[in-house]
Structure formats: structure tokens, C-alpha cells
Amino acid sequence: MTAPGVLLLDASGPESVALARAAAVRGHAVHAAATPAGSTFCSAEFIGLLAGRVLTDFARPSRAVQEITAYARRHGVGAVLTVNEYLTELAALVCAELALPGNDRRLAHAARDKAAMHRALTAAGVRVPYTRLARDDGELREALGDARVGLPCVIKPACGAGSAGVSVVSGPADAIAAAGRARAAGGMGGGGDQHLLVQAYAAGAEYSIESITQDGAITHLAVTEKRVTSGSHRVETGHSLPAHLPPEIEKAVYREADAAIRAVGIRHGPSHTEVMVGPDGQCTVIEIAARLAAGHIGFLIQHALGIDVFPALLDVALGRRATLYPTAHGHATVRFITSPYAGRLASVTGLPRVGPGVPFVRWRAAIGGLVHAPRANAHRLGSFGVTGPDPVEAEERADALLRRVRIRIDPAGEGGSDQDSPASTSDIAS
Ligand SMILES: Nc1ncnc2c1ncn2[C@@H]1O[C@H](COP(=O)(O)OP(=O)(O)OP(=O)(O)O)[C@@H](O)[C@H]1O
Ligand SMILES: [Mg+2]
Structure with missing residues (x-):
């Protein structure tokens, strides 16, 4: 019997490559759905x-469902997955x-639209x-x-998604500009979104819970601790796992994550629940997504805990039991490199090399291209x-490795400088 085909909705980013690789190694034919304009297949x-x-x-979901299902039936597809937040619905x-x-x-829909999410979680x-x-x-x-x-x-x-158009506002005077940014940034691919959320600020330390649900049974793989920029734009500059929380707090965090996963109808597949743990130990859910965490967290889980999430996600999507037991007990962290200000990137030096204890190094900014002070994940x-x-x-x-990375920015407004600057350190909140 031939293995069923595997269909990925959209295919950008290293997680899509890892899923495609895991499927191909097991003999599945790999298919992808993409938009005709600006197809985003990530690599050769x-x-x-x-x-x-x-x-x-x-952007036309009813028609997309028809076209994708017709294609899937023709090609014997037995699993449909996406790592793209916008396509989970x-x-x-x-x-x-x-x-x-x-x-x-x-x-x-409630795992995608934060207004519907808020209603479902409440x-x-x-x-x-x-x-x-x-x-x-x-x-x-x-x-x-x-x-x-x-x-x-x-x-x-x-x-x-990706923290685009999210602002922490300290007074009514900032609110109009913040609302303008939010309206411009929201929607699929930043296509505009008139619905804004105005939310009480939850103070505390930020974590995410990475989970896989099979037939409604939830397994939490890890809690991830975040480093996030301070100020009015919150961009994640680091993830570390597994975070070791005091048992009572861990219990509360898992309890909220379980309830959130069920509330948005996640039955088969990954989830990424973002929470704030306040100084009083209270856990507040900021959002939940019905996808694997981005920001290389899937790879961190693999390196720290020995759980290969990509074949596991494939198993879940095929309706097979996934292996989710840790086989390692290490630690893994990622640092994101950001520019302290806007300008043109003239050079970057001191990037670490892949080697023992450094499993991946990725660089995506073009020399000569515009860079920005971090206002969204896309600015990393x-x-x-x-x-x-x-x-x-x-x-x-x-x-220590991050301190060695030096970037040179040619000024292009926003107070640029032609001095060599340490990358990102100024943006990392302790
Ligand atoms: N109510 C809140 N209180 C405190 N901080 C918040 C709140 N809402 C959002 N934030 C901060 O802003 C960041 C981005 O917000 P949010 O996660 O809602 O947007 P997003 O665009 O879905 O982000 P991403 O896709 O990067 O996870 C959060 O990670 C958090 O640091
Ligand atoms: Mg978020």
C-alpha cells in the first residue's frame, strides 16, 4: 500500500522544510497549497x-477549501498541516x-481572530x-x-500575528497612532483590519506552552521562557526551554493552557499558548494559536528534549499515535539579532558558526537593505x-555570543549612526 500524501498549506520558514523532510523520509508524497501571487516556497x-x-x-476561504479538497482527493492526501498562523482555520x-x-x-476561527478568541476563552x-x-x-x-x-x-x-501593530500605550495621546498602526498591520499578510482590541496590560514574565493534542488528549511538551523588548513595541528577542517553574505555578499555567486549548476546539494538532505570569503568580492567557510555535521553538524542543516534533506532527495529522516522550534533558535557547535603529545594513560581523552547542545560525537581512528598530518579529x-x-x-x-555580533548601519532617518553597534542587546529586557 502506498503511503498517503501530505499537504502543507503555505510553505514558508524552516518549520515547513522540516515537516516536508519528515514526510518525504517516510515515503509520503509532499504537496503544498500556495497563493498564485508571491508564492512563498521557502527554499530550493x-x-x-x-x-x-x-x-x-x-483570502477567499470558501473557494480555497473547494480547490484544496478537490486537489487533495485527486492526489490521495491523508494529512493536511500548516505552520502558518493565518491558515489554521x-x-x-x-x-x-x-x-x-x-x-x-x-x-x-477563535484560534485566529483575537476578538472571537477572547469570547471563547472568557x-x-x-x-x-x-x-x-x-x-x-x-x-x-x-x-x-x-x-x-x-x-x-x-x-x-x-x-x-508576529507582534505587528501591537502597541503598549501609556496615555490617550499615543492611542490614535497605535490604533492606526494596528489597523494597517492586521489581517492576512498585513492586509488591514478594522477590528482592534484594547486590552488591560498584564504585567509579569512571559512564557509559552508548547503542546500537542491527539484525539482531545493534551500533552504539554515544554514551557518556554521569553525575552521580549520593553517599551511600546513588544518583540520576542529570545526563547529558552524547558523553563522550570515552581510546581504550583506550573500547575496553574497548564490548567489555563488546557482550558484554552479546549475552548478554541483544538483536538488534533499542535498549540502555542502565550501567558503572562504576574508577580502574584497568577497566570493570564495572552493568546493561543493552533500551530507549532514559531521562532525556532520546534527545533529547541528537539535539541533540549529529544522530541522530534515534525514526525510527531505528521503522525497526529495522519491519525497515528505520536511519540512525545523526552529522550534528553538538556537546555536550548535562541537569540534574535535586531538593529537598535533604522537605516541601511552596511555590515555584520561576529556571527557565531554552527558547531558543538550551536545547532543553527540564520541570517535573513540583506546587506544594503533597510533595517528597522524592532516593532514586529519581521524586523529581526x-x-x-x-x-x-x-x-x-x-x-x-x-x-556572550550575542555580544560579539556587531552590525553597522548607515543612517536613514530615525537617528541612525554609522558606528558599529552591538546587535540587539539594547533591546533585550532582563
Ligand atoms: N494584554 C497584554 N498585556 C501585556 N503584554 C501584552 C498584552 N498583549 C500583548 N502583549 C505583548 O505584546 C506581544 C504581542 O502580542 P500578541 O501575542 O497578542 O500579538 P501577536 O501579533 O499575535 O504576536 P505573536 O504572533 O508574535 O505571538 C506579547 O507577546 C506580549 O509581550
Ligand atoms: Mg503572541
């Missing part, structure tokens, strides 16, 4: 692994149509920040005047991972 390796592709417009609809293991199609009793929806300037003013929102507050697009220039048996040593090594 990915294209080399492809048995076929279907072009469809993701489409994946649930396609899986339901094809009767493949997937998430609840009626709730899948109804399930999950602890979330107090939130108002603002569809126009009048509602924005009302929300800002609501004492339960308070200041500082957070303004974000309902359908955004590159990254590298560090692993080791001891968390303290691995973290110290990662910080």
Missing part, C-alpha cells in the same frame, strides 16, 4: 521535495471536508486580560475611558541557537 530544498502544488487564493475546514484528523471547524473561564473591541474611533475612545482597561493598555489588531535580522546540558551555562554562552 523544499521545492525539491515537492510532488505537486495547488495554487489557490487563501482553513486547515481545520479542509480537514473536516476530507474527514481527516483536524480541529473543530466551528471553533477554529466563556470557558480562562483568565484573560480585560478586553474591549473597538471597531471605530468612537468605540476606541469608549474603551480608553473604561477604568477596567486602565493605563498602560495594549492596542492590537484582532487578526494580526537573524538568529542562532545554543544548547547544552546546563541552563545557566547555555544562557551565558548565548549572551
Whole structure:
């Protein structure tokens, strides 16, 4: 019997390559769905692994479901997956149509649209920040005047991702500009989103919970500790795992994550739940996504815990039991390199090399290209991972390697400088 085909919705980023590789190694034909304009297949390796592709417009979901399911039936597809946050609802609809293991199609929207998410999480009793929806300037003013929102507050697009258009606002004067940024950034691919969330600010330390659900049974693989920029734009500059929380807090974090996973209908597949743990130990859910964490977290899990999440995700999508037991007990961390200010990137030196304890180094900014002070994840220039048996040593090594990275920026407004600058360190909140 031939192995069923595997279809990836969109295919950008190293996680898609890893999934395609895991599928191809096991003898599955790998297919991808992509938009005709600006198809984002990530690498020559990915294209080399492809048995076929279907072009469809993701922005027209009903038609996309029809075209993708017709293609999937023709090619014997037995698993549909995506690592693209914007396509998790489409994946649930396609899986339901094809009767493949997937998430609840009626709730899948709530794992994508933060307004629907807020309603679903609140109804399930999950602890979330107090939130108002603002569809126009009048509602924005009302929300800002609501004492339960308070200041500082957070303004974000309902359908955004990658921290684009998310601002921490300290007063009404900042709010109009923040709302403008949120409206411009939200929607698929930053296509605009008129629905904004105005949210109470949850103070604390930020973590995410990486989980895989099979037939409704949830396995938490790891808690990830974040480094995030301070100030009005919050961009993740580092992830470390596994985080070791005090048992009572870990229990509370898992309890909220379990409730959130169920509330948004995740039954078969990965989830990434972002939480804030306050100084009082209370856990507040910031958001949940029905996908594997981005930011190389899938690779960190592999290096630190010996769980290869990519074949595991494939198993779950095929309806087979996945192996999710840790076979290692190490530590893994990633540092993202950012520019302290906007300008043109003239040079970068001191990047670490892949070697023992440094499993990956990625650089995506072009020399001569524009770079920005970090306002969204897309402004990160590159990254590298560090692993080791001891968390303290691995973290110290990662910080030492980051200090050696020097970037030279030619000024192009926003207070640029032609001095060599340490990359990112100024942006990392302790
Ligand atoms: N209510 C809040 N209180 C405190 N900080 C918040 C709040 N909402 C968002 N943030 C900060 O802003 C960041 C981005 O917000 P959020 O996760 O909601 O947006 P996103 O675009 O979905 O992000 P990503 O896709 O990068 O996870 C969070 O990781 C957190 O640091
Ligand atoms: Mg987030």
C-alpha cells in the first residue's frame, strides 16, 4: 500500500522544510497549497521535495477549501498541516471536508481572530486580560475611558500575528497612532483590519506552552521562557526551554493552557499558548494559536528534549499515535539579532558558526537593505541557537555570543549612526 500524501498549506520558514523532510523520509508524497501571487516556497530544498502544488487564493476561504479538497482527493492526501498562523482555520475546514484528523471547524476561527478568541476563552473561564473591541474611533475612545482597561493598555489588531501593530500605550495621546498602526498591520499578510482590541496590560514574565493534542488528549511538551523588548513595541528577542517553574505555578499555567486549548476546539494538532505570569503568580492567557510555535521553538524542543516534533506532527495529522516522550534533558535557547535603529545594513560581523552547542545560525537581512528598530518579529535580522546540558551555562554562552555580533548601519532617518553597534542587546529586557 502506498503511503498517503501530505499537504502543507503555505510553505514558508524552516518549520515547513522540516515537516516536508519528515514526510518525504517516510515515503509520503509532499504537496503544498500556495497563493498564485508571491508564492512563498521557502527554499530550493523544499521545492525539491515537492510532488505537486495547488495554487489557490487563501483570502477567499470558501473557494480555497473547494480547490484544496478537490486537489487533495485527486492526489490521495491523508494529512493536511500548516505552520502558518493565518491558515489554521482553513486547515481545520479542509480537514473536516476530507474527514481527516483536524480541529473543530466551528471553533477554529477563535484560534485566529483575537476578538472571537477572547469570547471563547472568557466563556470557558480562562483568565484573560480585560478586553474591549473597538471597531471605530468612537468605540476606541469608549474603551480608553473604561477604568477596567486602565493605563498602560495594549492596542492590537484582532487578526494580526508576529507582534505587528501591537502597541503598549501609556496615555490617550499615543492611542490614535497605535490604533492606526494596528489597523494597517492586521489581517492576512498585513492586509488591514478594522477590528482592534484594547486590552488591560498584564504585567509579569512571559512564557509559552508548547503542546500537542491527539484525539482531545493534551500533552504539554515544554514551557518556554521569553525575552521580549520593553517599551511600546513588544518583540520576542529570545526563547529558552524547558523553563522550570515552581510546581504550583506550573500547575496553574497548564490548567489555563488546557482550558484554552479546549475552548478554541483544538483536538488534533499542535498549540502555542502565550501567558503572562504576574508577580502574584497568577497566570493570564495572552493568546493561543493552533500551530507549532514559531521562532525556532520546534527545533529547541528537539535539541533540549529529544522530541522530534515534525514526525510527531505528521503522525497526529495522519491519525497515528505520536511519540512525545523526552529522550534528553538538556537546555536550548535562541537569540534574535535586531538593529537598535533604522537605516541601511552596511555590515555584520561576529556571527557565531554552527558547531558543538550551536545547532543553527540564520541570517535573513540583506546587506544594503533597510533595517528597522524592532516593532514586529519581521524586523529581526537573524538568529542562532545554543544548547547544552546546563541552563545557566547555555544562557551565558548565548549572551556572550550575542555580544560579539556587531552590525553597522548607515543612517536613514530615525537617528541612525554609522558606528558599529552591538546587535540587539539594547533591546533585550532582563
Ligand atoms: N494584554 C497584554 N498585556 C501585556 N503584554 C501584552 C498584552 N498583549 C500583548 N502583549 C505583548 O505584546 C506581544 C504581542 O502580542 P500578541 O501575542 O497578542 O500579538 P501577536 O501579533 O499575535 O504576536 P505573536 O504572533 O508574535 O505571538 C506579547 O507577546 C506580549 O509581550
Ligand atoms: Mg503572541
